[in-house]
Amino acid sequence: MHTSRREFLKGATTGGVALSVLGFDLTAAMAQVRELKIARTTETRSTCPYCSVSCGVIIHTLGDRSRNVTPTVVHVEGDPDHPINQGTLCPKGITLKQNIVNDRRLTKVLYRAPGTRAWQERPWDWAVDRIARLVKDARDRDLIERDARGRAINALTSVGVIGGCTDTNEINYLLVKAFRAGLGVIPIEQQSRI
Numbered sequence: 001m002h003t004s005r006r007e008f009l010k011g012a013t014t015g016g017v018a019l020s021v022l023g024f025d026l027t028a029a030m031a032q033v034r035e036l037k038i039a040r041t042t043e044t045r046s047t048c049p050y051c052s053v054s055c056g057v058i059i060h061t062l063g064d065r066s067r068n069v070t071p072t073v074v075h076v077e078g079d080p081d082h083p084i085n086q087g088t089l090c091p092k093g094i095t096l097k098q099n100i101v102n103d104r105r106l107t108k109v110l111y112r113a114p115g116t117r118a119w120q121e122r123p124w125d126w127a128v129d130r131i132a133r134l135v136k137d138a139r140d141r142d143l144i145e146r147d148a149r150g151r152a153i154n155a156l157t158s159v160g161v162i163g164g165c166t167d168t169n170e171i172n173y174l175l176v177k178a179f180r181a182g183l184g185v186i187p188i189e190q191q192s193r194i
């Protein structure tokens with residue numbers, strides 16, 4: 001027999017009311033159902049990556065206390081102690097679990113060589129070495145040491161750096177120190193500002 005969502009909810013509500021009328025107190029049962037979902041999870045505080053508001057979230061993970069179990073994110077909710085959102089999340093942020101637990105999530109390095117269409121899978125070490133090589137080559141080629149009036153500026157504008165929204169102040173400090181003070185990179189941006 002086909003039961004629509006509306007009919008199911010109607011029946012469930014009627015059933016609940018009937019049990020209450022018969023004298024059953026459903027409060028404890030309902031509370032237990034709500035508690036079970038996150039009862040054995042580990043809480044990790046993080047930041048929603050979707051926009052520059054940067055709302056605080058709590059990620060509930062199941063299974064990371066056992067050596068032979070792969071941790072699984074089972075729930076993501078707003079962090080009530082976070083000063084920005086105080087526990088609330090917008091409709092986009094509330095779907096954050098689908099961003100984490102998603103079989104379409106990219107977890108490997110894919111490389112498309114210049115002038116080609118096909119993506120090739122490459123190791124992480126290869127990617128890090130290649131980025132280092134390209135940054136070094138760009139700096140050797142493009143660093144502007146002095147402006148038109150002969151003042152030292154050591155500016156590199158052909159390399160860009162972007163940080164993630166969950167980066168702390170300390171990580172951003174190191175990004176600026178390594179790339180602007182160290183290499184002279186001018187275009188440095190933060191995903192939280194986008």
Ligand code: SF4
Nearest residue numbers: 048051054055090093
């Ligand atoms: S929950 Fe919504 S408003 Fe908050 S950071 Fe995420 S996308 Fe932005």
